Amino acid sequence: MVQTERVRGFRDVFPEESEPRKAIFEKSERAAEAFGFKKIEMPSVEYMDLYRSKSGDELVSQCFAFYDKGGREITLVPEATPSVVRMLTSRKDLPRPVKWYSFQKYWRYEEPQAGRLREFYQFNGDIFGPDTPEADAEVIGLALSILDSLNLRGEYKFFINDRNLVEAILRKYNVTDNERAFALLDKFRKVDRATFEVGLESIGLNASEIDSFCDLIAMEIPMDRIAEFFSSEKLKGIEAPIKERLVRLSKILVEYTVENVFLDLSTVRGLAYYTGVVFEAFDSDRKFRSILGGGRYNKLADLYSGQAIPAVGFGMGDVVLENLLNDRKKLTPSTKSVKVYACYTEPGLYTEALKAANILRKSGIQCAIDVSGKSFSSQMKEANKEAATYLLIIGRKEVDGSFVSLKDMGSSVQEEIKLNKLSQWFLDRAK
Amino acid sequence: MVQTERVRGFRDVFPEESEPRKAIFEKSERAAEAFGFKKIEMPSVEYMDLYRSKSGDELVSQCFAFYDKGGREITLVPEATPSVVRMLTSRKDLPRPVKWYSFQKYWRYEEPQAGRLREFYQFNGDIFGPDTPEADAEVIGLALSILDSLNLRGEYKFFINDRNLVEAILRKYNVTDNERAFALLDKFRKVDRATFEVGLESIGLNASEIDSFCDLIAMEIPMDRIAEFFSSEKLKGIEAPIKERLVRLSKILVEYTVENVFLDLSTVRGLAYYTGVVFEAFDSDRKFRSILGGGRYNKLADLYSGQAIPAVGFGMGDVVLENLLNDRKKLTPSTKSVKVYACYTEPGLYTEALKAANILRKSGIQCAIDVSGKSFSSQMKEANKEAATYLLIIGRKEVDGSFVSLKDMGSSVQEEIKLNKLSQWFLDRAK
Numbered sequence: 001m002v003q004t005e006r007v008r009g010f011r012d013v014f015p016e017e018s019e020p021r022k023a024i025f026e027k028s029e030r031a032a033e034a035f036g037f038k039k040i041e042m043p044s045v046e047y048m049d050l051y052r053s054k055s056g057d058e059l060v061s062q063c064f065a066f067y068d069k070g071g072r073e074i075t076l077v078p079e080a081t082p083s084v085v086r087m088l089t090s091r092k093d094l095p096r097p098v099k100w101y102s103f104q105k106y107w108r109y110e111e112p113q114a115g116r117l118r119e120f121y122q123f124n125g126d127i128f129g130p131d132t133p134e135a136d137a138e139v140i141g142l143a144l145s146i147l148d149s150l151n152l153r154g155e156y157k158f159f160i161n162d163r164n165l166v167e168a169i170l171r172k173y174n175v176t177d178n179e180r181a182f183a184l185l186d187k188f189r190k191v192d193r194a195t196f197e198v199g200l201e202s203i204g205l206n207a208s209e210i211d212s213f214c215d216l217i218a219m220e221i222p223m224d225r226i227a228e229f230f231s232s233e234k235l236k237g238i239e240a241p242i243k244e245r246l247v248r249l250s251k252i253l254v255e256y257t258v259e260n261v262f263l264d265l266s267t268v269r270g271l272a273y274y275t276g277v278v279f280e281a282f283d284s285d286r287k288f289r290s291i292l293g294g295g296r297y298n299k300l301a302d303l304y305s306g307q308a309i310p311a312v313g314f315g316m317g318d319v320v321l322e323n324l325l326n327d328r329k330k331l332t333p334s335t336k337s338v339k340v341y342a343c344y345t346e347p348g349l350y351t352e353a354l355k356a357a358n359i360l361r362k363s364g365i366q367c368a369i370d371v372s373g374k375s376f377s378s379q380m381k382e383a384n385k386e387a388a389t390y391l392l393i394i395g396r397k398e399v400d401g402s403f404v405s406l407k408d409m410g411s412s413v414q415e416e417i418k419l420n421k422l423s424q425w426f427l428d429r430a431k
Numbered sequence: 432m433v434q435t436e437r438v439r440g441f442r443d444v445f446p447e448e449s450e451p452r453k454a455i456f457e458k459s460e461r462a463a464e465a466f467g468f469k470k471i472e473m474p475s476v477e478y479m480d481l482y483r484s485k486s487g488d489e490l491v492s493q494c495f496a497f498y499d500k501g502g503r504e505i506t507l508v509p510e511a512t513p514s515v516v517r518m519l520t521s522r523k524d525l526p527r528p529v530k531w532y533s534f535q536k537y538w539r540y541e542e543p544q545a546g547r548l549r550e551f552y553q554f555n556g557d558i559f560g561p562d563t564p565e566a567d568a569e570v571i572g573l574a575l576s577i578l579d580s581l582n583l584r585g586e587y588k589f590f591i592n593d594r595n596l597v598e599a600i601l602r603k604y605n606v607t608d609n610e611r612a613f614a615l616l617d618k619f620r621k622v623d624r625a626t627f628e629v630g631l632e633s634i635g636l637n638a639s640e641i642d643s644f645c646d647l648i649a650m651e652i653p654m655d656r657i658a659e660f661f662s663s664e665k666l667k668g669i670e671a672p673i674k675e676r677l678v679r680l681s682k683i684l685v686e687y688t689v690e691n692v693f694l695d696l697s698t699v700r701g702l703a704y705y706t707g708v709v710f711e712a713f714d715s716d717r718k719f720r721s722i723l724g725g726g727r728y729n730k731l732a733d734l735y736s737g738q739a740i741p742a743v744g745f746g747m748g749d750v751v752l753e754n755l756l757n758d759r760k761k762l763t764p765s766t767k768s769v770k771v772y773a774c775y776t777e778p779g780l781y782t783e784a785l786k787a788a789n790i791l792r793k794s795g796i797q798c799a800i801d802v803s804g805k806s807f808s809s810q811m812k813e814a815n816k817e818a819a820t821y822l823l824i825i826g827r828k829e830v831d832g833s834f835v836s837l838k839d840m841g842s843s844v845q846e847e848i849k850l851n852k853l854s855q856w857f858l859d860r861a862k
Contacts (some may be wrong), residue, residue, distance in 0.1 A: 004517045004735045007476050007505055012518045015469035016532070022470075034792035036799030038446035038819075044475070044536060044550055045438050045495075046508075064476075066497030069540060074438055076475075076507075078763030086435045087443045095816065097803060102445070105475060106534075109500060119475055130803035134781060138802045141785075145792065255785050261455075304435045339467075350565060354572075354686050361465035361576065371569045372528060372561035373495075385526065386467075 009109075009118030020331040023101060026316055027149040028123045035142045037125055040100045042083035043050060050082045054273060054303060060201045062108040064118075076107035078122040080315055081273075081300065088128055089305035095127030099138075115289040119301060123292075126313030136277045137252035139312050143292055144256045146183040146316065149283065151330045153257070156291060159220070159264035160279045162246055165294075166268060169236045175203050188217060188266035189286075202369075220262040226250035229263070249277065273297045276313065283324050288381075291324060292316035303383040338390065338426060340367040341383035343385050345376045345395035353394040356404050356419060360392075365425040368393070383409070440540075440549030451762040454748055456534060458580040459554045463532040465574045469558055471531045473514035479504040485734060486706060492596060493539040495549075507538035508734040511746055512704075512731065513554035519559055521738035521860045527560030527740075530569075546720040546751045554723075557744030562729060567708045568683035570743050576686045577713065577747070582761045584688070589712045590651070590695035591684075593677055593706055593727075597696060599669045602646060603714055608636050619697035620717075621650060650731050651693040657681035659744070680708065704728045708743065714755050722755060723747035769821065769857060771798040772814035775809045776826035784825040787835050787850060790824075799822070814840070 006012060013021065025266055029039070048065050065075035077083055080102060088098060103123045110116060125142050126136045140160070147156055166185065167178055175181050184199040193214070200210045201315040212234075221229045227250070229235065230243040246263070253261050269392040276296035283291065294314025301309035325331035344353035351368055360367040368386060370379045383391050393405040404422060417425050437443060446450065455594035459468070480497050496506035506512055511533060519529060534554045541547060556573050558566045571591070578587055597616065598609055607614050615630040622630075624645070633640045645663075652660045658681070660666065661674040677694070684692050700709040707727035714722065725745025731739035771791055775784035784800055791798040799817060801810045814822050824836040835853060838845040848856050 004481060004516070004520065005478060006521075007474060007478060007499075010474035010476055010505055011472075012474065012516070012521070013472035013521070015471060018470040018472055026613075030795055031792070034795055034797050036797055040446060040447040041442075041444035041449055043438060044440035044538070045441055047436060047438060050435060064497075067493075068495075084657065086437070087433065087445070090437075090443070091445070096498055099799075107475070127802065132804055132806065134802035137785075138800075141789075252785065255782055256791060290811065351683055351686055354568075354683065358572075358686060361462070364461055365464055366465050366467055368530075369569075371558065371563055371565035373563055379736075 007118075008377065009112040011117055011119065020325075021318070021322060023331065024321055024325070025148065027119075028103060028146045028316070029101070031142060031145045031149050032123075032125055035099070035145070036136065037099045037101040037142065038086060040084070040102050041086060041104060041349060042077065042078055042080070042102060044105065045074050046077050046083055046086075048075045050086065051075070051078065054082065054300065056270075056272060059280065062110050064107045064109050078106055080104075080106070080122055081126075081297070081313070082304075084124065084126055084313075085300050085304050085311070089307055089310065091303055092307075097135065098128040099126075101129075102126040117319055121318035123314065123316040124319075125310055128301070128309050128311050131276075131296070131310035133248040134252065134314050135279075136249055136296060137312075139294065139314055140249075140253060140261075140277075140279055141256050142405065143279075143281065143294070143314050143316065144253075144261070147291070148257075150321075151324060151426050152324070152328070153260070155284055155324070155328050155330075156221075156260060156281050156283045157284050158261040158279065159267040160249070160261060160277065161264055161267040163248045163268065163274055164242050165238065165246060165277060168242055169213075169216070169235075172237055173205055173209055175205070177203055182268045185217065185266050185268045186270060195330075195344035208338060217265040220264055222258060222348060223250040223261045223263075224258050226263055246277075269293055269295055273300050275299055279314070281326075287327070288320045288324055291320050338365060339386065339388045340365060340385060340390045340392050340428070341379070341424075342369040342392040342394065343376060343379040343383065344366055344370075345393065349394050349396075349399060352399050354390070356392055356394055356422065357420050359419065363425050363427060365423075389401050435684040436757065438549075440543040442548055444551065451756075452749070454581065454762065455752055455756070459534060459577045459747070461534070462573060462576045462580050463554075463556055464491065466530070466569065466576070468530040468532040468573065471515070471518060472535060473508065473511070473518060473533060473534050475536065477508050477517075478515060479506045481517065482506070482509065485513065485731065487701075487703060490539075493541050493811060495538045495540050497803070509537055509539050511535075511553055512557075512728070512744070513535065513735075514736050515557055515744075516731050519740065520732055520738055520849075523738075525812055527565065528558040529560075530557070532556040542768050546754060548750055552749035554747045554749075555741055555744065559732070559742045560739050562677040562707075562727075562741035564708075565683065566741075567680055567727060567743050570725065570745055571684060571692075571708075572687050572746065573681075573712055573747050574710075574712065574725070575684075576774070577690075578722070579758060581752075581792075583755070583759070584691070586715055586755070586759050587691060587712050587760075588651075588715050589692040591674065591680070591692060591708065591710045592695055592698040593708050594699065595707060596669065596677060598697060599664075599673055600644075600696065602649070603668055604636055604640055606636070608634055613663050613699045616648065616697050616699045617701060622635065648696040651690060651695050654681040654684045654688050654692045654694075657694055677708075700724055700726055702728075704731050706730055710745070714758075718758065719751045719755055722751050769796060769797060769861070770817065770819045771821045771823050771857075772810070772817060772819035773798055773800040773823040773825065774807060774810040775801075776824065778804060780825050780830060783830050784823070787823055787825060787853065790850065790853050792855065794858060796854075796857050 063075040063078050068074050073216040106122050107119050170181050181203050197210050210342045227247050274295040278291040278295035281291045296312040298310045301307050321364045342353045342357040344350050357369045391407040403418045444709050494506040494509050499505050514773045537553050601612050614755050628641050635741050705726040706729045709722040709726035712722045727743040747785050773784045773788040775781050788798040788800045822838040834847045834849045
């Protein structure tokens with residue numbers, strides 16, 4: 001017998017899981033389309049060089065990389081952005097802004113664990129061209145709309161920050177090693193306070209500075225309080241353009257929601273390439289990893305092509321999102337579809353029943369039919385097992401009269417419907 | 432600068448291509464759902480062993496295979512069936528028939544050429560359980576329905592055969608090397624007649640047998656003529672059960688179409704694992720490779736798991752299908768969606784325009800808005816360039832009166848619509 005094990009960290013998706021998962025894809029894509037983002041699709045394989053210089057050692061070490069038959073090192077794509085930017089810079093004819101989305105698979109060779117698989121989907125949305133708070137807000141607004149369309153309003157917290165603001169605050173505290181400070185900030189909500197304070201000391205803060213700094217970054221400031229916060233004593237000395245840009249962003253974001261979005265100075269995001277606004281969403285209990293994350297990255301296109309193209313975007317994986325939706329019982333199969341099961345009372349009437357089934361199928365109505373030569377009573381049992389909403393029965397009298405008997409499995413009401421009215425009967429009820 | 436070449440044989444799909452491509456995925460999946468098939472998803476990576484014993488040397492040599500960090504040989508999946516059967520046999524609890532479909536990516540390391548890419552999508556549909564002509568017809572009916580839903584009726588020819596019938600015919604001609612005969616038959620429409628006849632001679636046919644054999648396999652017999660064909664002198668001596676099964680299949684298939692489906696004795700399909708009915712569809716001019724292909728494979732589950740599970744299914748790639756649809760001008764972006772472009776007459780009114788845009792977006796109506804700080808006249812130019820169907824205008828008087836001015840870009844008619852009626856206005860027109 002053949003070896004038939006599944007590869008570790010990979011997943012078989014059976015119908016009972018794939019049915020509810022459809023909502024994740026459909027609703028994300030529908031929201032992106034409503035915002036006027038256009039779909040692209042990237043290859044699943046890229047040259048390894050695409051990641052070496054910008055993606056950081058950790059990601060490079062997680063690549064499913066191998067040599068092709070021509071001896072070049074290629075890899076299963078570990079993230080979206082390098083490919084998106086490669087596609088963008090390969091086309092100089094595109095009018096800007098370019099608003100693109102994608103929703104495809106990525107691969108990382110890491111230890112499988114909660115919220116992490118070696119193969120996962122990621123939604124990605126980006127705007128290339130304008131370096132404006134309106135563009136930042138458009139991308140964040142899309143992220144919020146996707147979460148809300150999945151009925152997650154109230155179940156998530158959305159944290160926003162700006163790397164320029166953090167750098168200005170670090171300047172106020174005379175910190176010079178920004179890279180180390182960012183790595184430390186990234187740990188603020190993951191380590192205990194004492195450990196964090198030791199870190200602050202090591203980048204040069206004294207005891208009273210440590211207190212004021214911690215107070216500052218522990219705050220979660222809702223979007224309708226940003227203007228007030230920036231005019232407070234705490235942020236005295238921060239450059240006006242930095243404040244103004246965030247105030248502007250906050251005033252746009254209240255159009256989406258005032259309850260779920262916060263300025264959080266400890267949100268810095270790990271990736272080195274962000275240059276401005278950064279953001280992340282977590283479930284409100286912080287039970288799971290981040291649901292999505294993104295920010296502004298104005299220098300990446302330049303690195304790849306010598307073209308300076310401002311960019312803002314985000315990625316959202318399917319694994320945490322599916323876990324969260326299941327945890328909050330928000331992921332259930334869509335009830336949209338009527339299911340019909342077509343039965344024939346004797347073997348000779350199979351093609352007649354199929355004729356009726358095909359009328360429904362052509363109208364997009366789901367209709368199953370026995371193909372095993374089951375008896376009439378076994379077909380009815382099968383219909384029950386399949387949770388059919390209607391039983392369509394074809395017997396001698398139905399064939400002779402060109403009608404079907406249709407039994408509502410909920411109410412047990414049965415009626416006779418002419419074949420030429422069958423589709424319309426269902427379409428009328430679907431309204 | 433970073434190396435930003437695309438890997439050879441892989442494809443970047445830009446919005447102008449991805450928009451029309453959506454029809455291929457949506458219509459195939461909708462047809463499968465209407466037939467009561469359920470969606471599954473398989474990993475993109477499997478152990479190489481899964482293919483070694485059954486898939487044939489050619490396919491094995493085309494695998495994107497590599498060693499994982501644990502030293503095991505894995506590969507990007509080159510075809511659907513081994514994974515589908517692996518998933519099926521891993522679940523002993525599934526009531527049969529199991530009707531599954533999938534539509535995902537596969538990879539083959541072969542020379543890129545017309546109709547072949549190294550990365551491609553394939554729709555796959557299978558029924559496991561019943562070994563009946565009804566199950567064969569259900570799978571073939573699904574394939575026909577997908578082609579028809581893509582407006583390809585009249586553009587394709589669908590060829591059906593049964594390996595058992597071919598073997599019976601070969602027995603009549605005293606051919607003993609079935610494998611060689613199948614390989615030869617597979618070439619019937621690809622090589623010239625003289626070459627083919629040399630082949631027939633080499634498997635033992637004499638001159639008069641060659642003539643009668645060629646006459647037989649050159650026929651294309653429509654489904655409504657199968658019964659007549661099987662009662663003809665030509666097929667005398669073929670076992671009754673073989674004939675009866677094909678006659679039954681033909682009588683079901685006429686429910687789908689009588690014009691496009693033919694019995695063709697030269698259709699044998701390359702893969703060694705087929706055990707009964709086999710089928711293939713080509714564009715009517717035979718300009719492209721096969722659009723889809725499949726058949727009955729009753730022994731594969733046994734090979735993998737020791738479970739005897741009859742199976743019938745087919746695969747349909749996206750590359751030939753997209754080429755054909757483009758060639759016949761059947762692949763155009765769906766015109767379903769109204770596009771609105773929201774404009775603001777002065778920069779201070781951006782958030783007011785966004786408010787109106789968001790009302791539409793929440794109802795699933797596509798609405799773009801400038802995020803670059805463009806002037807009002809530049810926004811209107813942008814709306815034109817984007818081919819907006821409606822221009823939504825927010826100025827002072829609109830804000831003061833809680834309405835929007837909406838201009839139909841086709842008729843140039845402009846009207847004022849209250850914000851709280853805006854969604855309904857569009858939904859009414861969408862009917």
